[in-house]
Amino acid sequence: ETGVTQTPRHLVMGMTNKKSLKCEQHLGHNAMYWYKQSAKKPLELMFVYSLEERVENNSVPSRFSPECPNSSHLFLHLHTLQPEDSALYLCASSPSGTSGSDEQFFGPGTRLTVL
């Protein structure tokens, strides 16, 4: 148990669907992250929230929309996705997000397939 949970674990959706990914951390951390992991590519940081404020948006397409209602929960809303968006989406949390030594704790990920 890593203290970070994600649902669903697997998701298959059509290009016209709207779905949401959910992440919850039970570690009392102040920072949360969404990453995209594609085969044989580095983890791509999508969004960072620190104390519920978005602090990073790495030029992610608008079809991905994050939401952080409180420091324990993070959502990723998906709409009109493309097949190339198929990947493993990982959520992570860290104590502060503003320290070089902050270890990130990862959830198990959501395996997304876009048809």
Add this chain to the structure above:
Amino acid sequence: GQNIDQPTEMTATEGAIVQINCTYQTSGFNGLFWYQQHAGEAPTFLSYNVLDGLEEKGRFSSFLSRSKGYSYLLLKELQMKDSASYLCAVTDSNYQLIWGAGTKLIIKP
């Protein structure tokens, strides 16, 4: 641009020693992490280096040379359960983690 390089795949024998290298070019440096990721699972923390030198933790050791932009992860007495991907990541000047693509380590009996 920012870049982390590590070998794509390595193979080693059970009971042996393997060294996984990582070189980096980033805007600023606030530390280097190694994570382990088994297939289908989340990455888990292995080590953190911010000063030059060797950090030893059981069968795993991590080395850092900031002047060379270089690190390695050393795994001793390899076990079959060490088969996994090993991810190198550097914290840049904005405290964002820059990730390598990972090294897939295959352990053979």
